[in-house]
Amino acid sequence: MKVILQVITLLVIFLIPFASWQPVSAEEQTEKVEQKEEFDYKSAEFKGVASQFKCTCGCGQDHYECDPSTCNLTTEWKADFVEMMNKGMDKDEIRKYYVDIYGEEILTAPEKKGFSLTAWVTPFVVLAGAGSGVFFVIRRWVRRKNDNDTPTLMDENLTTDETENEILQSMIDEERKKFF
Amino acid sequence: MYLVGNLSIYIGLAISIFSLLIFIIGIYKQDQRFINSGKGGVLAAFICTAVASAILLYLLATEQFQFQYVHDYTSSELPLIYKLTAFWAGNSGSLLLWSLFLSMYTVMVVFSKKMKGNPMVPYIASIMLTNVIFFFFILGFVAKPFVLLDEVPIEGKGLNPMLQNPGMILHPVTLYLGYVGLAVPFAFAMAALILRNMDDFWIKMTRRWTILAWMFLSLGNILGGQWAYVELGWGGYWAWDPVENASFMPWLTATAFLHSVMIQERKNMLKVWNVSLIITSYALTLFGTFLVRSGVLTSVHAFADSNLGLYFLIFMAFAVLGGLYVLMSRYNLIKRDAGQFHSFLSKESSFLINNLLLVGAAFAVFWGTIFPLVSEAVRGTKVTVGIPYFNAVQSPILLSMLFVMAVCPLIAWQRSSAKNLRKNFLYPSIFAIIAMVLMVVIGVRKTWAVIGYGVIAFLLITHYLEFYRGVKARRKMTKENIPVALWRLMVRNRRRYGGYLVHLGIAFIAMGIIGSQNYDLETMKTVKLGESIEIKDYKIIYEKLDQRKEGINDIIYADLRIFQNGKPLGVMEPEKVFYGNWEQPSSEPAIVNSWKEDLYLVLSAWENDGRATFIVKINPMMNWLWLGSIILVIGTLFAVWSGKYGNITPRYSGSKREVS
Structure with missing residues (x-):
């Protein structure tokens, strides 16, 4: 019972930062902003569009992050995005428009089609393959153990009182050091 | 200064080559006199790098603009501290720093009291000297730190303002200490294999080296992130830039290594895997350097384009192929001790899953980093693989990793029974679900954030219970009060509880990452x-x-x-x-x-x-991200601190030789 109370206390402490945080998502914030003004370069909708394209000024950032005060290039891009968004084009249409002109190189991430799809799926395919490998290896090792012997009472004791065993061992070591 | 600086590098190169040869002859002839001479050479090589470093620092501090390096990276109005830190602002200076650390580590290993009389020493020294020779060669013939200009300029070009930040004083140094630190367990592993020592002596001896190298890698990455946050005006701390990835990959594989060695120590298993992990980790540090110095990928961190990358690529290939050759030549001996698992539900299994996810994450980072080159080779289109890709691919893998980290401490070694699982996971699961529900009520509604914070709550509870049970068990036997029992529990099991502190640090870092990525x-x-x-x-x-x-x-x-x-x-x-x-x-x-x-x-x-x-x-x-980083460092230091109850030096029981 005592431990449950302690865990509840821990949980409450954990939740305190969230309670005072009152997270507002970017979308909600954008709604508030857009009620007052037409447009904000840092709005969630604009972010969705502009962060798809990398800035070629050498800053290594996308057009959402790139600061227009130090990059003339991004100023024009940003203005074009706004114009297209005002025309009613969505982020996919805008992406397609630029990819048709500049190629896939202009994007900040590979497309999820054609050869570029391999960029996205390979890590998970490899992970799944390796995971299957690990499963079969463990199964083989477990079978080998089961073939050799059966669990003993000692095994069970080892698993249930592992912490106590370790503490006991450390205390024995401590006592031994006192005398030798 | 010009002469002394250059001479120290060329003499250092000559001495290192001599030492390597004399070690090989000593090993071949089994003559201790040759080995002792080689050891003297190791010390002399370190003195050479120390002299070269001291001279470069002096030149930087005293504005000797006739030297190209000083002219390129400093100016007279620069504060002294940044004149000195310009040491690692350029190619040749940073490689000199690398050489200094490498030769220092070689001396520390060769003259270590714990390794006195150990036949592995000449082998370890030879492997580390091969690295030292490579760096001396680069400093002597490719990236020379002491080059005089034809005319003496009145003023220097100055240091990139972005590098004039306290974070940049420590970030490269800690990263290099981490990179170079991984050379030590690599050398020990190779030496053990060459000597056909199939026990875990090399792992126990390098435990502290590996953990400290890991800590420095962590610190290097964190300080880099902190610098980006306060200095670049971009508001972020990690951009998945190829060079950032290059330092993250060895961190992931070294983390996997630190966990999987516990299985070798306990069960005498995974020997091939552990050696492979350390070869991979070390090779990845060279791969990172190759990326920074070659300019093959666009990176904001890259040094000026040079042909240095090619040399690192060749050396990396040499290290990997050499390592694999040694591993394969001893493969039959290593696999002979294949062990057994008691159950799927055991700590051993959870460590394997941990390794799978960590190495899988490292592979995903590697694949994303090199994909532009793959795409260019296959289709002729060099695509960019940036933040959206890495965030999407890494999030599920690293979140699964957090979950395994939460589960692992409460699973018993050998076998966990259903009763054991119920006892350990019932309350944490219930409370984690309650935490997720409450967070949704509070307003945290994004799926990834809710799942992520739920897993973190689960992790915090499982780790708390681990401390709670330890204290309870200790008090049952000793009747100590809670703070005393907690302290004694921790200092007598430093590795275990230091590791838990590191886990807690990671949990706080994850809290910061999830919050800042989802609700900015x-x-x-x-x-x-x-x-x-x-x-x-x-x-x-x-x-x-x-x-x-x-x-x-x-x-x-x-x-x-x-x-x-x-x-x-x-x-x-x-x-x-x-x-x-x-x-x-x-x-x-x-x-x-x-x-x-x-x-x-x-x-x-x-x-x-x-x-x-x-x-x-x-x-x-x-702030949670920075707090977690501090806890991570404290936990690591706590785990390796020897103190009164530190680990006893492992006993060498491997092959005997007449030289040591």
């Missing part, structure tokens, strides 16, 4: 003097735009009065700095910190009529 807000506004910007519950009044001069730099700054829910928080001053000796200006953000969130203010642009454009960001929970 941003706005960009142009306002007149006296007008305000509102974001969330903040009101920011633009009061003043002015300029001042600091040395040769002009600084434009704005005074912003901050209110949160009507409560004044003071005046902040974001700046734009125009450097006297650097073309690009930089933005110095002003940051209002709290445990809840950071208010991040950037002065972007201004007009003659006083109007100014500001970028205002709210980054939630950033």
Whole structure:
């Protein structure tokens, strides 16, 4: 019972930062902003569009992050995005428009089609393959153990009182050091 | 100075080659005199790098602009501390620093008391010397630190302003200490294999080296992130840049290694895997250096383009192929001791899953990093693989990793029974679900954030229970009071509880990452003097735009009065700095910190009529990220601190030789 109370206390402490945080998502914030003004370069909708394209000024950032005060290039891009968004084009249409002109190189991430799809799926395919490998290896090792012997009472004791065993061992070591 | 500097490098190279040869002859002839001579050579090589480093520092501090390196990276108005840290601002200086650490580590291993009389020493020294020779060769013939200019310039070009930040004093040093530190377990592993020592002596002897190298790698990455956050005015801390990836990959594989060695120590298994992991980790440090120095991939961190990358690529291939050859030649001996698992539900299995996810994450980073090259080779199109890709691919893998980290401590070695699982996981699962529900009620509604914070709550509870049970068990036997029992429990099991502290540090870091990635807000506004910007519950009044001069730099700054829910928080001053000796200006953000969130203010642009454009960001929970980083370092140091109850030096029981 005592431990449950302690865990509840821990949980409450954990939740305190969230309670005072009152997270507002970017979308909600954008709604508030857009009620007052037409447009904000840092709005969630604009972010969705502009962060798809990398800035070629050498800053290594996308057009959402790139600061227009130090990059003339991004100023024009940003203005074009706004114009297209005002025309009613969505982020996919805008992406397609630029990819048709500049190629896939202009994007900040590979497309999820054609050869570029391999960029996205390979890590998970490899992970799944390796995971299957690990499963079969463990199964083989477990079978080998089961073939050799059966669990003993000692095994069970080892698993249930592992912490106590370790503490006991450390205390024995401590006592031994006192005398030798 | 020119002569002494260059001579120290060429003599160092000659001595290193001599030492390597003399070690090989000593091993071949089994003659201790040769080995002792080689050991003297190791010390002399270190003295050479120390002399070269001291000379470079002296030249930098005393503005000797006739030296190209000093001219390229310093200027007379630069504060002394940054003149000295310009040591690692360029190619040759940073490689000299690498050589200094490498030769220092070689001396520490060769003259270690614990390794006295150990036949592995000549082998370890030879492997580390091969590395030292490579770096001396680079310093002597490719990236020379002591090159004189034809004319003596009056002034230097100055240090990149971005590097003039306290974070940049420590970030490269810690990263190099981490990179170079991984050379030690690599050398031990190779030496053990060559000597056909199939026990875990090398692992136990290098445990502290590996953990410290891991800590420095962690610290290097964290300090780099912290520098980016406060210096670049971008509001982020990790951009998945190829060079950042290059330092993250060995961190992931070294983390996997630190866990999997526990299985070898306990069960005498996974020997091939552990050697492979250390070869991979070491090779990845070279791969990172190859990326930084070659310019094959676009990176904001890259040094000036040079042909250095090619040398590193060749050396990396040499190290990997050499390592694999040694491993394969001993493969039959290693696999002979294949062990057994008691059950699927055991700590051993969870460590294997941990390894799978960590190495899988490292592979995903590697694949994303090299994909532009793969795509170019296959289709002729060099695509960019940036933040959206890495965030999407890494999030599920690293979140699964957090979950395994939460589960692992409470699973018993050998076999966990259903009763054991119920006892250990019932309450943490219930409370984690309650935490997720409460978070949704509070307003955390994004799926990834809810799952992520739920897993973190689960992790915190499982780790708390681990401490709780340990204290309870100890008190049952000793009747100590709680603080005493907790302290003694921890100091007598440093590795275990230090590891748990590291886990807690990672949990806090994850809290910061999830918060700042999912709930950041941003706005960009142009306002007149006296007008305000509102974001969330903040009101920011633009009061003043002015300029001042600091040395040769002009600084434009704005005074912003901050209110949160009507409560004044003071005046902040974001700046734009125009450097006297650097073309690009930089933005110095002003940051209002709290445990809840950071208010991040950037002065972007201004007009003659006083109007100014500001970028205002709210980054939630950033302080938790930094707190977690500190806990991670404390936990690591706690785990390796020897103290009164430190680990006893493992007993060598491997092959005997007449030389040591």
